[in-house]
Structures are given as structure tokens and as C-alpha cells.
Amino acid sequence: MSGALLSVEDAVVDLPTPRGNLRAVDHVDLAVGAGKTLGIVGESGCGKTMLSRAVLQLLPKKAKLSGRVMFDGQDLTTLSAEKLRKLRGRSLAVVFQDPMTSLNPVLTIGTQLIETIQEHLELDLAQARQRSTELLTAVGIPAPEQRLTQYPHQLSGGMRQRVAIAVALSCEPKLLIADEPTTALDVTIQAQILDLLAREQQRRHMAMIIITHDLGVVAGRTDEVAVMYAGRVVERAPTPALFKQMRMPYTEALLAALPKLDVPPHTPLPAISGRPPDPTRPLKGCSFSPRCRYSAGRCSTEKPQLSPAETSEHLYACFHPIAARVSA
Amino acid sequence: MMLQAASDPLMKVENLVVEFSVGGKTIHAVSDVSLEIARGETLGLVGESGCGKSTLGRAVLQLRQAVSGKVLFDGHDLTTLKGEALRRMRRRVQLIFQDPIASLNPRRRIGDIVAEPLVIAGVKDFEERRRRVSEALSAVGLDPALVSGRLPHEFSGGQCQRICIARSLVLNPEFVICDEPVSALDVSIRAQILNLLEEMKARYGLTLLFIAHDLAVVKAVSDRVAVMYLGRLCEVGPSEQLFARPAHPYTALLIEAIPVPDPDVRPTQSVPVGEPPSPIAPPSGCRFRTRCPRADARCASEVPELRVVAPGQFAACHHPLI
């Protein structure tokens, strides 16, 4: 996609393990424009976090990355450590599943916010302090002045995640990556945090990537969705198009496996049997074939490539895609 | 207080109070909770983190001492039983934990882990123990020959939860408390484990208390649902009825917050900002009043009692939605 703020081009992440090479990300292409939200969905271990760490250039030391990560006109894979560090604080921000990963337990909330702000923006202490309280107010934290003197462990999980978001937003990033930002939180708090992210994203015209294993989380809150399986993107489409017509059997199965409120109790769930393949033992054919109920013919011998459906925006990797439904 | 005209309650909790003392302060974890669970029924228990769900479950099992109240299991008050009598009763009640990996001893083999309850219960015959372990492992879809000799770290989260379920079934219990059994698992494995629990329930004729904070998960397996907030029960009712017509504003809030996998359903923005107040100093009157859109003066002064709002449905609210 031209003109995108971020575009990941043919990214491959390999990790050496005692069992052999583990391909965590397998030839992935993605793009997200300013002011847009991309959802990345998939089961545990499918490579969502590795992909986001490839974007942030925060891969484990032993990892090998190939491909390009174009952000705001430059290829991040070629930048120096110093340039990257500046960029990560300023234009590229991240919120992790566990807010304690992003927060420093021995520093007060105030110190963390003020230091981040002063490191990247030219503000004096009073201005940085002022901005910190504004940010805490923006993320819905009552009595922000008092919070500045508190330590992360003195806050609840939901409050901590708000603070982590405030720190991430403090330098007006162009792109925010939220890696399962609400998985550890309650439904009510989860809804609040997702609302908060959506509001700030709109207000700042920021690009955002939301990573989750719950299709319910991305449905109402993203412009585009990429579904990952075993390191690859297996379906990608504008959100409404995806939910209107899923083409990839895996996407359909993932949605079907979610418990639904409109189904009577004790109805057996259409679970996906088995587990994803061992990533150190890649399959020759479609990685989903051992679990796929449509698997036939070349599914087990040949890899389906990501290719367009009716529109060039809806891509899927499947030899026997789900046919267009007859609309009522 | 009768919560349901259950003809044959297997478990009956009456006015249960559990408190913790931390640094001279009292945490009101479970306050005056009464519940009935009929034989063969699954009762779902939902509520936010910290509202007292696990504490209630543990107090039912006598793993936590209650300040006051009764726990009647099959007519016997567990809170007054001691020694061998309590042990005999407890064998009929089992617990499955939230974190499957952490609840398995990493240095013991799967066969020994699953056999542990039998050893504790005094089953001395080795052959009998092996037979019962094999039965339980097969029931949860694991091959006893393949898994018995292996260690927990060789298994995925979903498989560890299967092992925990096998361990809880090996004594043929009648009543099982499942404390967030699928919260740590991702969507596809979650569906497998929920189906497995349903199968086990039918096969062993179990009665379940199913604790979770995900309402859709609770609805999938429960005949009735109880909603808790800050140590108190807000609402109890038949699952479908409760989800279709919640009476308590907190139940309605929980239902509204569930993410719906449909892009045409825009997420509602009505969720009130704010967090549950501290269980050390819970609000006077109705504990939900600091977040409730319907709260008035009466809510601050008077504790709402659970009362009937529809057949089989009870809510503790001065201004119920139905």
C-alpha cells in the first residue's frame, strides 16, 4: 500500500531453538495508514507478538529478521540503535498485555511520565508535570495530581494499564501498537480501555495496531483485520468485508468457537480440534490442513498463497475458500 | 432465604461471611451470601476481579474459614464438621483452578499427579489406583500410556487443564467447583475444554459451581447464573432469562460490555468510568451505588435485599430494571 505510515514487506523472523529453526513470522506483508486501526488476530503462538516486535525492532537477540519495515519513509531494519531508541520513544509507542512490562516498578508514575516527556520533547519540569496531569486526566484517572506520587503496585490492574497508555501517548506517537492490551482485565474495564484507545487514536489521528486472540474485540474497533495462523497472514480484509464474508476456513472456525450470548446454554461449541503445528516442524501444505474440515486434494502438499478475492482488498490463502453466501 | 424452590439442593450456602485481616484492616471479601445449587445443576458465578468469587468457592470447600454462615452439603453443615467426617465429605467435592500449569507440581509425573487424591483418600491398592487414573485420563481425552510418565512442562496449557480435570474426577466426586477453568486459555482451546466439562458433567452426573468473569463463557455452560459485586450477590436467575432481561443495573452493565463479534454492533460508550471501590471500606447501602446510573439517596442508606423480580429470578436493588 503506497502512502501507508507503516508497511511491513515480506517479513520473516527465524529463531534458533534446541529443536531446530523456529519460523515465528513467515513472509508477512502488512500496512497501516495514519488515523487507521489494524487488528491482528490469531491463536496463542501464531506469531502476533514476534511480528509486532519485528516492527518495533525489539526482537530477541538471537532472532534473524529479513524483509523491510518501512515506517514514515525509512526502513527501520537499517537504522542505528540510537536512532531506533529515539523513534521508539517519540513516534512509535507500544502497550503490552501486562502493564508491568511497560512500567518501572521502582519509579513513581510521575517520574516515569515526566522523564519520558522530557527525554523526547523540549519542555521544562513544570510544563512536563502539567502535561503529565493532562494525560492522566485524558486516560480517565481520577485525582491525577495525587497519582503522580504513587508507584505502579499501588494501582489496580485497570489503572496501571491506563497509566501505561498515558506513558505511550505522552510524546504524541504516530503509531501505537497495543499487544493484547485488555486480555488481563475484566470485561467492564476492558471495554473502558478499548474505548479510551479508540478515542485517543481518533483525536490524535494516530495509526494503531491492536493484537488479540478474540475476534469480538476487533469487530467494532478496527478498519482492517489480519488473521494469522502458524506465522502467516492467512486472511486480510477491511473489517466489515471480513465479517460479512469470511473466506478462510480458519477465520470462520475461530469465530464459531467463541461462545455466543444468543445460543441456549449447554449447546456444544464448534471447537477447532487439535492444535496448531509445531513451528519447528513446518508442514509442506497448508498449515491448517490437519484441522480443516474442507481439506482436500493439494491442501496437504502445496502451500496456498495469499491472493485477492472479489476485491483487491480482501485477501485469503486457501484452495477451497468458503463460497459467497446467498444473501437473504 | 430461598433463592430457588430447588426440590433437591445438593449444596446450600446460607448467609456466608468471609473476611481477611490485612494490616489491621478488614477486607469484606464475601458478605452475607446465600445460594442453592440443585443436584445435577450448573450454577455460574460471575463478577469483576476481586469481587470474592474464589474466596466464596474456597469457603464452600472449607479451604477458607468463614466468619459466619453455613455450608450445607447434602444436608451436612461442612463448617461444623471436623477430622475424618470432614475429610469424607470433602472427597465428594473437588476444585479445578484457573491456572492449569501453576496448579501442577512441575517435578511429578502426570500419573502420580492424577493419583494424588486417591493416595490422600487412602486408596492403598496400587493396581486400583492405576486403573482409576487410566480411566480418568482416558475420559479427558488423553492416552494414559503416553502421558502418565511425562512431566507437566511437556504439555500445553489446554492439555494441563485436561490433566487437572482428570485429577479432580479421579475420586468420582459429586460436586466440582471450577474456578475460572478456561480464563488462561485461548479461544479455540477454551471451546474444547468447555465441551469436555459438559461431557464430564453428563458422564459422571456432576453438579457444578462454575466461576468466571466472562459472561458468554458462563452462559454457555450454566443453567442458572449468580452475579456478584464487591462481596455481595446482586442477582440470581435462570441463564437465558437473566441475559434477556437483567434486573440489576450491574448485570446490565456486564452484559453491555461484552465484545460482540459483529462490526455493525458499535461498542456502547455507556460504561461508566471508574473502578470497583475498595473492599476495605465498601460504600454504605448498595455497594454498587458509586457506579450506578440509577443510584439515589435510598441506595446510600439502605442495603438492598435480594427479592423476586420474575419467576426464579432475584435481584438486590431498590430500583430494578424490571
Ligand SMILES: Nc1ncnc2c1ncn2[C@@H]1O[C@H](COP(=O)(O)OP(=O)(O)OP(=O)(O)O)[C@@H](O)[C@H]1O
Ligand atoms: N524468545 C523466544 N525464543 C524462541 N521462541 C520464541 C520466543 N518467543 C516466542 N517464541 C515462539 O515464537 C512463536 C510465536 O510466538 P509469539 O509470542 O509471537 O506468539 P503470539 O501470537 O504472540 O502468542 P500469544 O497469543 O500467546 O501471545 C511461538 O511458537 C513461540 O513459542
Ligand SMILES: Nc1ncnc2c1ncn2[C@@H]1O[C@H](COP(=O)(O)OP(=O)(O)OP(=O)(O)O)[C@@H](O)[C@H]1O
Ligand atoms: N489470602 C488473602 N489475604 C487477604 N486478602 C485476600 C486474600 N485472598 C483474597 N483477598 C481479597 O479478597 C477479595 C476477594 O478476592 P477473590 O480472590 O475472592 O476475588 P475473585 O472474585 O476471585 O477475583 P479474580 O477474578 O481476580 O480471581 C479481594 O479484595 C482480595 O484482594
Ligand code: SF4
Ligand atoms: S487450503 Fe485447504 S486445508 Fe488450508 S484452509 Fe483452505 S481448505 Fe483448509
Ligand code: SF4
Ligand atoms: S440499589 Fe440503587 S445503587 Fe444499587 S443497583 Fe439498585 S439502583 Fe443502583
Ligand SMILES: [Mg+2]
Ligand atoms: Mg503475544
Ligand SMILES: [Mg+2]
Ligand atoms: Mg478468583
